[in-house]
Amino acid sequence: GAGVSQSPRYKVAKRGQDVALRCDPISGHVSLFWYQQALGQGPEFLTYFQNEAQLDKSGLPSDRFFAERPEGSVSTLKIQRTQQEDSAVYLCASSLGFRITGGGRETQYFGPGTRLLVL
Amino acid sequence: AQKITQTQPGMFVQEKEAVTLDCTYDTSDPSYGLFWYKQPSSGEMIFLIYQGSYDQQNATEGRYSLNFQKARKSANLVISASQLGDSAMYFCAMRPWNTDKLIFGTGTRLQVFP
Numbered sequence: 001g002a003g004v005s006q007s008p009r010y011k012v013a014k015r016g017q018d019v020a021l022r023c024d025p026i027s028g029h030v031s032l033f034w035y036q037q038a039l040g041q042g043p044e045f046l047t048y049f050q051n052e053a054q055l056d057k058s059g060l061p062s063d064r065f066f067a068e069r070p071e072g073s074v075s076t077l078k079i080q081r082t083q084q085e086d087s088a089v090y091l092c093a094s095s096l097g098f099r100i101t102g103g104g105r106e107t108q109y110f111g112p113g114t115r116l117l118v119l
Numbered sequence: 120a121q122k123i124t125q126t127q128p129g130m131f132v133q134e135k136e137a138v139t140l141d142c143t144y145d146t147s148d149p150s151y152g153l154f155w156y157k158q159p160s161s162g163e164m165i166f167l168i169y170q171g172s173y174d175q176q177n178a179t180e181g182r183y184s185l186n187f188q189k190a191r192k193s194a195n196l197v198i199s200a201s202q203l204g205d206s207a208m209y210f211c212a213m214r215p216w217n218t219d220k221l222i223f224g225t226g227t228r229l230q231v232f233p
Contacts, residue, residue, distance in 0.1 A: 031219060033219075033221075035221075035223075040225075041225055041226075042123075042210050042212075042223030042224050042225050042226050043164070043210070043221075043223050044223070045220040045222070048219060048220055056218065056219075056220065059220070089162060091164065093164070095219070098219050105152060105169050105171060106219065107154070107166050108154075108221060109166065110156070110163055110164035110165075110166075111163065112162050112163045113162045113163070115162070
């Protein structure tokens with residue numbers, strides 16, 4: 001498809017288990033973002049890549065969260081030793097360029113999200 | 120601190136009527152971008168409209184228009200001729216001037232009834 005895809009769509013994990021969430025951005029998109037959306041809230045920024053470089057990881061809530069984009073395309077968000085508070089929808093977004101190249105109007109296109117439930 | 124505020128947790132509108140969804144923001148940045156996204160029950164965030172802080176005219180995209188009042192720091196979304204398919208969560212978001220990340224509000228749930 002032409003849009004951002006994420007897998008799995010749903011993930012149930014036992015507390016303490018490690019999980020890996022995958023994001024396939026739109027082909028050719030330079031920038032990739034991860035957001036966390038708790039129930040009834042707006043998305044909150046986690047981390048951001050420009051090609052393979054992770055430029056901002058200020059939103060990662062703890063060192064249990066790790067993201068990578070080794071070839072500048074597909075990205076994986078890994079959560080180690082999951083906790084119940086990690087239960088949320090994890091959204092991935094991509095954009096063709098970035099703020100400077102787009103004159104400020106670079107649009108982020110979102111995937112359907114991965115709904116993570118930690119029991 | 121930079122913040123987006125959406126004070127309407129829920130709104131109802133009759134089909135074919137217009138509706139305004141409120142958004143105010145807090146920033147001291149010299150320039151910034153404002154976005155509206157729609158999130159249906161399927162979960163995907165769908166981009167609707169963009170307004171740059173230095174844009175002279177209010178943005179419009181089909182049935183969507185943005186009522187941008189810079190001095191009041193508001194960026195309300197106006198949906199004209201509402202359709203049943205417009206029922207969804209709507210999020211206002213801001214991109215600060217020195218970053219590419221988006222800051223979202225808590226959203227407004229819009230329900231369109233026949």
